[in-house]
Amino acid sequence: MSAERAFRLTDSTLRDGSHAVRHQFTTDQVRTVVGALDRAGVPVIEVTHGDGLGGSSFNYGFSHTSEMELLRVAVDTATSARIAVLFVPGIGVKDDLRQAADIGAKVARIATHCTEADIAEQHIALAKESGMEAVGFLMMSHMISPEDLVEQAKKMESYGADCVYVVDSAGAMTMDGFKARVAAVKSAVDVQVGVHAHNNLSLAVANSLAAFGEGADQIDACTTGLGAGAGNCPTEVLVATCAKSGIETGVDTFAMMDAAQDAVRPIQPEMGVIDRDGLMLGYAGVYGSFLLHAKRASQRYGVDTRDILLELGRRGMVGGQEDMIIDVALELKREGARVR
Numbered sequence: 526m527s528a529e530r531a532f533r534l535t536d537s538t539l540r541d542g543s544h545a546v547r548h549q550f551t552t553d554q555v556r557t558v559v560g561a562l563d564r565a566g567v568p569v570i571e572v573t574h575g576d577g578l579g580g581s582s583f584n585y586g587f588s589h590t591s592e593m594e595l596l597r598v599a600v601d602t603a604t605s606a607r608i609a610v611l612f613v614p615g616i617g618v619k620d621d622l623r624q625a626a627d628i629g630a631k632v633a634r635i636a637t638h639c640t641e642a643d644i645a646e647q648h649i650a651l652a653k654e655s656g657m658e659a660v661g662f663l664m665m666s667h668m669i670s671p672e673d674l675v676e677q678a679k680k681m682e683s684y685g686a687d688c689v690y691v692v693d694s695a696g697a698m699t700m701d702g703f704k705a706r707v708a709a710v711k712s713a714v715d716v717q718v719g720v721h722a723h724n725n726l727s728l729a730v731a732n733s734l735a736a737f738g739e740g741a742d743q744i745d746a747c748t749t750g751l752g753a754g755a756g757n758c759p760t761e762v763l764v765a766t767c768a769k770s771g772i773e774t775g776v777d778t779f780a781m782m783d784a785a786q787d788a789v790r791p792i793q794p795e796m797g798v799i800d801r802d803g804l805m806l807g808y809a810g811v812y813g814s815f816l817l818h819a820k821r822a823s824q825r826y827g828v829d830t831r832d833i834l835l836e837l838g839r840r841g842m843v844g845g846q847e848d849m850i851i852d853v854a855l856e857l858k859r860e861g862a863r864v865r
């Protein structure tokens with residue numbers, strides 16, 4: 526692995542971590558976390574509802590505080606970090622992106638299911654027109670082959686994306702699968718390539734470093750791993766591991782450890798453990814943000830969360846199909862599935 530190259534780190538605690546706290550982040554928490562990450566030297570910090578701009582809804586869960594207000598606090602607090610937003614076409618609308626740009630967001634990450642890059646065209650263009658850096662974010666990348674992913678990445682590049690991400694939303698990829706996708710995309714596009722890993726199989730740090738070895742230019746992480754499912758690649762662990770390997774992140778290892786311990790641990794609902802349900806996400810290849818919805822359906826209908834997740838994986842359910850979780854739980858109950 527080259528010690529000469531560097532990558533750009535994006536910390537997504539205040540976006541992916543929003544799933545883990547049921548979208549209840551407050552302005553004080555955002556001020557504290559952005560302040561700590563900015564002091565540590567994290568170059569990009571993402572702040573949005575877990576499901577992106579406009580996510581606050583009955584389907585995805587209502588935010589405690591409007592994301593535009595959280596964004597304003599983040600922009601005001603950061604002294605050098607660029608603030609990023611996530612945007613899923615269909616969940617957010619164009620005005621959300623414009624408003625985020627007006628507030629001062631500098632990076633727009635346009636996320637689609639890995640086979641749907643074409644719905645990102647107008648939003649990537651709008652992000653660029655609004656003066657933001659545009660990132661294409663291909664979710665659930667484990668569901669298609671490296672060759673098919675390349676086709677989707679090339680589309681995002683052709684729309685003007687500055688970087689295209691391989692996203693392991695389900696934390697389902699082992700190192701070979703992750704490396705194969707990153708290597709294929711890297712050799713096919715001229716723009717940067719990024720990765721976003723979830724830790725359901727305990728491989729998020731290893732996969733991220735393996736992706737760096739294949740040429741990844743940008744890597745996502747969440748402080749303490751706070752994120753959907755069993756969490757994301759933990760920023761402080763990634764930074765410390767990179768320091769030991771001679772990989773430049775520009776982030777101060779001690780200050781990053783402090784950010785994790787003092788700013789994020791106190792707001793973490795439970796330790797980021799890979800319990801049986803979190804592990805099942807990775808095993809069955811299920812979207813990380815389905816976990817809390819599936820747990821709720823399990824309690825409500827008395828069906829084992831793992832059976833719900835396994836069935837969601839078998840049916841290939843993707844983000845936006847949250848309402849199907851209840852249908853699946855009810856069907857399993859009727860069929861007399863295992864009761865917890």
Ligand SMILES: CC[C@H](O)CC(=O)C(=O)O
Pocket residue numbers: 541575576577613636664665692693694695721753813814844
């Ligand atoms: C659109 C929500 C989702 O959580 C995005 C993401 O982080 C992922 O797919 O992993």
Ligand SMILES: [Mn+2]
Pocket residue numbers: 541694721723752753813
């Ligand atoms: Mn994620």
